[in-house]
Amino acid sequence: MKNIESTIAVIDPIGLHARPASQIVKAVRQSGLNVLIGRKGGKLITANSPLQLMALKIKTGETLTVSIETDDEDAAAALVAELQGLLKG
Amino acid sequence: MTEIIGGIGVGRTAVVAEVFHVSPTPTLPDWARTSNAVEVESQTLIQAIAEVEAQFKQLIGTSDGSSAEILDALVELLIDEALFEEAVAYLEQGWSAAASFGKAADTFSELLSGDAAMEERSLDLQDLSKRVQAVLAGINLAIDIPSTGSFVVVAEDFSPADTSQFPASVVGVITTGGGPTSHTSIICRSRGIPALVGAKLARQLEPGTSVLLDPLGNRAVAGGLISDATPEVEYVPKREKPIIKVLANIGSFDDAVMAAKTAASGVGLFRSELLYLNRAQEPSVESQIHDYSKVFAAAPIGPFIVRTFDPQDDKPLQFLGLEPKASIANYRVLKSRREILANQLRAVEGARQATGREVWVMAPMIGSAEEALDFADLARQSGNFKVGVMVEQLSLITEISKLKGSIDFLSVGTNDLAQNLFNLDRQNLTNPELLDPWHPEFLLKLTEIAQAAKQAQISVSVCGEVAANPAFAVVLAQLGFSSVSVAPSEVEAVSVALRS
Secondary structure, three states: EEEEEEEOOOOOOOOHHHHHHHHHHHHHHHHHOHHHEEOOOOOOOEOOHHHHHHHHOOOOOEEEEEEEOOOHHHHHHHHHHHHHHHHHE | OOOOEEEEOOOOOOOEEEEEEEEOOOOOOOOEOOOOOHHHHHHHHHHHHHHHHHHHHHHHOOOHHHHHHHHHHHHHHHHOHHHHHHHHHHOOOOHHHHHHHHHHHHHHHHHHOOOHHHHHHHHHHHHHHHHHHHHHHHHOOOOOOOOOOOOOEEEEEEEEOOHHOOOOOOOEEEEEOOOOOOOOHHHHHHHOOEEEEOOOOHOOOOOOEEEEHHHHEEEEEOOOOOHOOOOOOOOOOOOOOOOOOEEEEEEEEEHHHHHHHHOOOOOEEEEEEHHHHHHHHOOOOOHHHHHHHHHHOOOOOOOOEEEOOOOEOOEEHHHHOHHHHHOOOHHHHHHHHHHHHHHHHHHHHHHHHHHHEEEEEEEOOOOHHHHHHHHHHHHHHHHHHHHHHEEOOOHHHOHHHHOOOOOOEEEOHHHHHHHHHOOOOOOOOOOOHHOOOOHHHHHHHHHHHHHHHHHHHEEEEEEEHHHHHHHHHHHEEEEEEOOOEEHHHHHHHHHHHHHO
């Protein structure tokens, strides 16, 4: 399987705080896909822990890299769109 | 004897009910090592986590929207996979299930610390950790309040899980800790339960006796009657605009965003020190420009007044290198660290240029005209601002006339002014006098300031808590103050009063 990489912008005025972090982990869990996430250019972590996502202390205006392990480009695009929606604030 | 306990009121409806003290959380056993196999302890831990999750799910089912959303996010933290993996790492070192979960929670609390937006989550995590450890120790953490009768419950603070399982018999809440934005306040507001938070002396209320909880009066009165409650005045707007301007007090980017959604015609007080409370190093000019620009850009349209760093006992700025008790509030402290003040003013100017906003600056802790003029010189060398000073020290009031022509505006910090006037200890804010803006001496002092400012042809505003009392804001307008600045959440109520 290949890794599909995309970027999403953190628009939420409080940054990547508890609620979006929990929602991201939930969305990834429901998609059944293996997803890595992190600050663009930084180390990526498995998107299975709201606490680890929060500990990245990502602020408004930063860009995240999302790496999805799948061959299904449509599923990946749908998930990326969903994650971006969660960071709109 | 009538006993009055001061605090911060939440809600608008007063209640009279019986005092019920909720006992503090029972002590959990000390963390210990175990000789059990890792697999056994890890199964035990999984079961305990599942049990706490089930408790929360049950609460979610019976909660309203706001509470359910908070509890839902807590469940996600509880079942966090990284948290569990961290706990397993401790199990492998021989620690018991309870100790391992507690240590894992501590690890993540540590990771979340140092960031205001995350601090509360760290407290949530500690509460979850206690709940799991209690299940493992067979301790019941459920709070035991009779379901019949009507009670004002008193405790140090309540966790969201506590608050959401209050029976209908809870008609009021008093906490010795917490503040206007703590979970207790938010949930009580959403459930329509009046509360008094930060009521340090609430433990003195006698269990089983009757108490008046008067949120509009920011107080609880032992033995008080409902007729003693502070009446709510209703205002009907007759004008399109308030008779004097209403601005917002902010301390962060989030506050700026919130203020921009209100009718505030600018920012009357930006507590700049709140951005850097825990910094051991002075933030660089570049990072200050970045931080201020973000706040300026998000703030409501209108003038933006930056108060330069205000180090005090309750919010020491580490990078000033002061002993906590030595940071007596006066301008000399900052003067002796002139570089820090000059750097901040340069950064404010940089952010002003970057955002094109109208920025004013003012200094706190000014004790004399000489100090005010010293600050004005420095500020005018540093940027293109209107320059003002805060009036909170009594010694400055008699020297206001000397500021004519040199200072553009004055802003009265009523919290500190009242403290200085009544010689109150800042650590003992529960003295009701401080919370009562109608104290005759205090009103006289405000009148004196307004008149002195008028004679010196300097505009003067009020940015302390008292301005958030709508009736008091109307009085301030009559006394000659040209604007008030209040918390974003109070802008609406104050504006309506000033339009009536």
